[in-house]
Amino acid sequence: MKITDLPIPDQLKETIVKSGITELYPPQEEAIKAKVLEGKNLVLASPTASGKTLVAELCAFKHILENGGKVIYLTPLRALANEKFDEVRKYADTIEFHGRRISIGISTGDFDSTDYWLERYDLIVTTNEKADSLLRHRAKWIDTISLVVADEIHLLNDAERGPTLEIVLARLLQINPSTQILALSATISNVDEIAEWLRAESITTEWRPVTLKEGVLLNDEIQYKEGDSRKIEKKMKDSATNLILNTIKSGGQVLAFASTRKSAATLAKKFAGEIEKTLPKPLKRSLEHDAERILVADERTRISESLAELVRCGVAFHHAGLGGRHRRIIEDMFRQGKIKVLTATPTLAFGVNLPARTVLIHDYRRYEVGYGYYPISVLEYKQMAGRAGRPKYDKHGEAILLAKTADEADYLLESFILARPERIWSRLAVERIMRSHVLATIAADFACTEQGIHEFFSKTFYAHQYDIDAIKNIIAKILKYLYEQEMLEASGNSISATRLGKRVSELYIDPVSAVTIRDSLKCEPTRVTDLSFLHMIAHTPDMGPVLRPYAQELDEIAVQMEEHREEFFIDVPDEWEDRVTYEEFLGEVKTATVLNAWIEEKGEDEIIEHFRVQPGDLFKTVENAKWLLHATHELAPLFGNRKFLAQTLQLMERVEKGVKMELLSIAKLEGIGRVRGRVIFNAGYKTIEDLRHADLQNLVNLPLVGPRLARKIKEQVGGFVKKKTWEKLEKEDEWRQKVLAEF
Template identity: 45%
Template sequence: MNVASVSNLPAGAVDLFEREGITELYPPQAEAVEAGVTTGENLVASVPTASGKTFIAQLAMLSAIERGGKALYIVPLRALASEKAEEFQEFESLGITIGVATGNYEDRGEWLAQKDIIVATSEKVDSLIRNDAPWIDDLSCVVSDEVHLIDDPERGPTLEVTLAKLRRLNPAVQSVALSATIDNAEAIAEWLDAALIDTDWRPIELRSGVHYGDALHYDTGDTEKLSVQPNENPTAAIVRDTLQDDGSALVFVNSRRNAETAADRLGETVSSELSVEEQNELSELADEIRSVSDTETSSDLADCVARGTAFHHAGLTSEHRSLIEDAFRDRLIRTVSATPTLAAGVNTPSRRVIIRDWRRYDGSIGGMKPLPVLEVHQMMGRAGRPGRDPYGEAFLLAKNHDELDELFDRYISADPEPVDSKLAAEPALRTHVLSTIASGFVTTRSGLFSFLSETFYASQYADEEHLKSIIQRVLRYLTDNGFLTQSEESLSATSLGHTVSRLYLDPMSAAEIIAGLRSAGSGSISALGLYHLVTRTPDMYELYLRSGDREKYTEIHYQRETELLGPAPSEFDESAFESWLSALKTARMLEDWASELDEDDITERYGIGPGDIRSKVDTTEWLLGAAEELAAELDLSLTTSIRRARRRVEHGVRDELLELVNIRDIGRKRARKLYQAGIETPEDLRTANKATILSALDGREKTTEKILENADRDDPSVDDVQPDDANPADHTMSPELSDTTDNNSTSTKSDDQSHLGDFS
């Protein structure tokens, strides 16, 4: 089927596609058109990566807009939201507007009412429904990308409930679900009342197999010699062979530390294949990476990039990850070593994929566990880019002949696992039951059961009594904590329950915060106490305790016990007390950040990456904002202390710099330099000697003028102004600014927090 034969698209859409070289539809895309994707029919497309799933979604959204509607594209990750929104920008030439919504769970997103296509994470869509976003009712097409993530215990329930709510809000909405190839795609199609396209077709061949000895063993039964040279490991041998064929390689490993080590070791293999021009471009990219973050992780990444390799994991900042992904797509960076984060839908194809580690640590069993088949197939699907690669290849690595056979049986010849709903878990249900009642979706027990009967869980399992028993426990918990009131049949959220739902808090987090704030009474409340309170909620991933940490943080616990909010568990309750100490470790990290300890020192001390710091800071800022609203709701006189602690962690500064960091373009380091030069307030920026200010800002004239303009100085120009060398700012942090630090810290960079946020 050629694209010109597709009807119901906006004027100019076919011309746009043809200019991009899209003249013929792939078989799955043609099948989607025949199934009615451009006439409003529901559709589930279960097809391999790189087989044109996104184009199917585009056809659905464009035809919905042509019918006068609005389209919503739901993604699992914030990074993927930005990527898809950028991809859809091309439709602006057709007069179609694009909006992206990923953060601020209290925002109703009224501005999105003016957009034709809205890209958002499932959590953001859920929050928009809770906050009664007015444009939700106008949706005529909802696309759910990576819908198989309904199987994910963390994100799956939110996606499932969100899709069920959207369908109830607008029964006529077109549902389009995109998935990797899964075992029970027909079950999802049945739930969504959708036609199913289930195929293994790919535009270019994907060959998979296992490397063992000196050969590649393919799924076809063929073998190909690929020798491992002396002092070379199998991964390096495959990468070398790939680069010599002008390809790129993506290596999947099981931890951050392994990703960094593998990238470093592959530098020698890759650098020898680089041209002088590529070396120069990589040197410039390395400088850009160093400028993102002043940490050892950033420096190590830049060193790798200069040699044509990179590592990719959740410990990197979003800026780091974006730079790496773009350079890898452009094949400037030739090899990336990554944790499975990179397999989760982000567009990073390569000629070859090497799955070096097919087991990873699972804390629930205290040991290594094989990866799911679906996850391995997702990694393999990164191999091969249409129009760039003649083929794609993906390999696992075997150490012996028995493992060769095991890997073929476990992964190469195996079908992916079925997708199973994770909704019937109490942590998921307490959140979604409260929001469903608070948003007015249901007002009775029977209404609640009726709504939940429309979920994927209910379509999969006939055990209604099991679900009802869990719901009864959840309702009792929500009532006992003051979030709901209930009679024999009616259900209604209290004012506090409405607030908790609007703030997008797990009710258990809200209960923990409320109990902690009430325990403070009207007394003083420290930043550490507040950081510790929010870090021990279910909405925060704590740093885990390493060897020696239990003794260290037990001592800190007793030293600062009076600052901590709420009763500490008994030391004899090992699990509860260890969780308390893990939260204390996380709180100390946040306190160090808010006391202006250098980012590099924090990453070294706690064994984390710069991305972890920013992730924890963002979550803490959100939870403290919620705590501030809860304190106001309960009429507790703590809002000023909470707001100050929140702003300190937001900006990473001590109290005295809070006024300065309110000025745009003044961060924690510039604020400290200005303060040490005697510039302590915005008023000082408007009146102080310009030479002193210029000196404090390292003589950077453009930066100084921009800051003075932002501070509303009458004449921000520093033309002909010389830095005041007689009164230079002390640009180093004075010892008293590090009063929360521990000079006896034994933290090392090799202490890996790899299980934290790798799938965020």
């Protein structure tokens, strides 16, 4: 079926054809035949790279152009939301609608907001979590959504992300039962069950646009699924290295999945030496430049140094321990073909389009404390394998598992390559997870009686798979807790949320965190310091188990704890009575100490090394802390406590920027982080007023500043820059960039 023959507006056809797509892929054709363009609900389960996004795009834009509808596109990860947003932006640039351009928005941040500005967008790309938080605010524009696209819906099976997704879908359907649903999924064995739940048609296909050969590598020979085999030229002792060299020789790139961040980095190092030898000189020169870029993109740390070192060899690693900027640079470089081998943790397994001719699955096992090693699911294997051979980049792809013995090779072939992906199951029925959803159901007016709550939960995937009776007990237990904590109140049959309950729901925190904050604030310690608040928020469940102390560190933290004993809102537990709680407490003290070091402007590298945390974890802790301080600031007045309002607000801002108090006003300017802020401050520009009067050339000459930032600063503080001065500086900057590139 040709794009030009589709029953869609001409402008839409033109945009798609212009992007290089002229014919539909078979799964896309099937979706059209299932009347998805006429508003029918559909679950499309189709292999990786089979073009599921285009079906969503066709539906969405036809819907907008012909019915004036409003579309929400749900993704499980922020990174994926960004990628999808970039993909669909082309429509906004070209399509006119009632004399205006189509408008497309993205919303993934701040969970305590209605984002009323989203009202003016026709299509909104977002994450499941953000959508959940918007529903808690009952943003008005949500009622007008008429098409929901749920991408990667097989993640219903994910213990953390799955429940949010099913709640969001159940709520959207409750608000507007006639909303069209289009769910996109990998092939799984119970697609029909999901389709029944969503009252949708289902399509399952096995079609892929690019052939994907799956096989097992043993002693430099690949055994493929189809029974054929291929010998790999033996250059080195290590088979994986030989496979990689073979792919590069044929002009391809490799994506290698490892199970942990550490093994991703180790693997990259292992390959680097041999890959470097294959690089042509001009590429090497260009990689030198990129390595420098990595070093200046963020604060310089051991991790960024080792990443830069690898990039010089055409190799890199990618995992959640990297900062966002570094991740983006690495992804772009891989897309441009400059990085030949990228090692990654499974976070890169979902939905992304990368030019990997070969996917090497280095570890098929995961390790979990308490469980030991266990094999990954077939579903996860298929997702990783599916990153190989993406239509935009390659004509064929290969996904290879590594075996050490013939027995292991047989096992891998049977258990992954020839195996059917598992059924997926709802993960909703866990008290910790349901707690905030039960509260939100009342607080955001989705129900006003216990019966109503049951009715709402009976619309979830859980109730479809099991029985609502199975979770009635959990609901009753949660309700009792929420009454006791004064977040809900009852009058006769009807239940309503108190002001506190409403606010807790909107703040998107676990009710238990709110209780921790309330009870803590009641018992003021002898000395209230920044550390007091940082520890209090580290004590809430929403901080998560991010920073665990390691064994050799326990004594040092215990000493710290003793030194600051009189500053904690929460009593230090007895070491001998309850060892587990005591160690947990030490972990909280560690988290608080790390955050304290962060706002005291200790270098990122110093923090990372001293506390053995990774940049990604530091970032996550900072994000969580910012959020919980915001919650503390918002909730304290409801607990009748206004004493700490200024302190918690300032602390939140300092945590966000990672700076001392004195630096806050200039660190808030756009483009100035903690490091540049300190340079500027130490040069004598301590206030906005100082910057307004600063001589431009003097600012430009400061280390790490340069003309672009200097101008940006001046624009923000209202200082005047003559056009001539600016042009002169711009020329100098161009020249400097050129010299750097040649070098």
